[in-house]
Amino acid sequence: MTLSKGDEPIPKFGRAYRKDFSLESSYIPVNHGSFGTFPHVVKEQLRKYQDECELQPDRWYRYEKELHLKRNLDCISRLIHCDAKDLAFVQNSSQAANTVLRSYPFKKGDKIICLQTAYVNVEKTLLYIRDKYGVQLLPIELNYPLEDEEVVQKIREVIEAEHAKIGEPKIIMGVIDAICSAPGVRLPFESIASLLKQHNILSLIDGAHVLGQIEIDIEALDPDFFFTNCHKWLYTPRGCTILYVAKRNQGYIHPTTINFAYEHHKDGAITSTFNLELSPPTIDCSNYLCVETALKYRESIGGEEKIRQYTHDIAVKGGQLVAEMLGTRVMENSTKTLTASMVNVELPHFETSKIQNGQVAPYIIKKLVYEHNMTALIYENNGKYWIRLSGQIYVDLNDFKAVGEALLSIIQELNK
């Protein structure tokens, strides 16, 4: 990788960038959205912190790591425009969702809006709090592709219908995605957050795929709760996720593992223990300390905007290419808002009777991994099978072409 400094031209992204990462050179890495990966410079920094810690673990855990944590939270706060005091590191998006959903003081009967496209762990956490606390879930079906206004309208209809009911509990929270996982589409989350706010409904925004993929301005969005992975699109090691909690709710939120700083607060606006309660426990938290290095690397190769431009552009072009090869279509709407840096392509009709019910997607994924040295998410949506492909700085059209060829070969085999 050639660092671009000063007036040097930004190098064209693509396969050449793969050497900055640890990926096997023969691997076709079109599934960054699932587990992400991180460049060598980040790995070096990670190990530097880990080595430093083991020189004297007490000194590190008791005194030294705090300054590093603070500096890294500051980096994020500048990137997403909010007070660093409203942020905490957690390990992954599921933990962020659990932090909020399991500690928020729901009462029996409270209603929560959620989307059918919610990430499975978030969906199951909602079922857990339904079973444990007796909240009522109002799932909203979203059969993609959809226009942005259709999505907002479906949610508006549910709110209006529920709030028209006399003597029933109101909707207390809406759990929505910024970018869903399957299908990998961008939602009009700004409009939805604003709709929720108009109706005094708390917003919990799953932004797992946001950081590094699309711009976000927390101050402008003003969500109640928001979380986003750093270990996917921002290139930190796994797991490293940011949880934002608005000051008005911090008193209600306790970590998934209660620590020394726990205090019960009757008022959500009591912020006194939030930062201590949400401070990292005794684990190796060096992952959290790599935000700064990941951002520096991103800056060195052109910066956030250039990266976003490329990963979006290659997703759009790559998706189009695969759809053409398969004779199908990309999942898009009339205003082209669905594709950020993940693109979804419909699979052509194929024979599935040989494979056990529910095993079609895992079957194809395993074939992709072990026979074609690539991975991509395969999922059912609206009665059809789709593939989700990720743009990234280290992929180019040749990678998407290889995916198209692999899929044609697998489908031909299935149809035999």
Next chain:
Amino acid sequence: MTLSKGDEPIPKFGRAYRKDFSLESSYIPVNHGSFGTFPHVVKEQLRKYQDECELQPDRWYRYEKELHLKRNLDCISRLIHCDAKDLAFVQNSSQAANTVLRSYPFKKGDKIICLQTAYVNVEKTLLYIRDKYGVQLLPIELNYPLEDEEVVQKIREVIEAEHAKIGEPKIIMGVIDAICSAPGVRLPFESIASLLKQHNILSLIDGAHVLGQIEIDIEALDPDFFFTNCHKWLYTPRGCTILYVAKRNQGYIHPTTINFAYEHHKDGAITSTFNLELSPPTIDCSNYLCVETALKYRESIGGEEKIRQYTHDIAVKGGQLVAEMLGTRVMENSTKTLTASMVNVELPHFETSKIQNGQVAPYIIKKLVYEHNMTALIYENNGKYWIRLSGQIYVDLNDFKAVGEALLSIIQELNK
């Protein structure tokens, strides 16, 4: 470090072993009990797995890590004598306690026995479930040193007094330590577990300090819930903790972060989802995979028993030396059961009026770290200050002597 193979004599443990670990050579490492540390061979294995993962993160997370996880759980199951299917990896002891306490289906009013010596995070978790679910806590004061029978008797008295009350809910769970953190003493947990069982009270045993420090036989002990760190006395990287749940309770237990496999069970004996629900989430779980290597290392230097003998012996002798230097006493009882591989020494009386209330222990600890290049836990117990010191294969009497000198110097300064 000289590996002892075949008939070669086991080398004498002590300072020479420090070169197997990453600790700063000038550091006096008498506080293994707080954060532990791990040998170079474990670090190498850890990084080998991490490197393997990044070659193709999808392949690793979807398929490969499972086999490694299973093999490492098998190692633990052989060590502690139980079915590997009843074990799960979690990140630390606090997370293990939260897994059980936050998901167990307590009803309002349920009573829980707990010990005043509980680790702070466990204590706060108990307060959390009191505040959240309305359980009642019955804390038992333990002012050490105590005879084993005194401890058992105190718990027996509380149970009998509570269960004599007519029309009141019975005690449902007892949360007890195997080895406390502060003071660092071994409890008669086998007798307590047996007492709880006689009264149909569930046992949750905090064995954070057990693995690698004392022998444990889960089959014989038959606790309801038990957890133990591997990242302290067993030499795996932080955090790596084992949670054991008896089959009769597995249906009730869900992880602190709910995942794809969640199912609500009305019967504790339904074991069908336990292993999947408790499988590690999307984090770097290479720490969990280092159990095997840590055990191999321990075997190569003499094995579990030899290690336990030395770490106990040096703790006893080292504690005695420090007590002599300070003119105080070691915390022990008449049957010498309190000291496993951590020893507690009373500090002589000193002037504390210069230091803010509650800041005496942190003040001394910071001085130890930054002025004497060592750490040890300082805590109040029964109206006096005590220091907890850890035996370990890499310390010898010179280290304890250095601690005694440092304490004399700090106390002299305070008394000036």
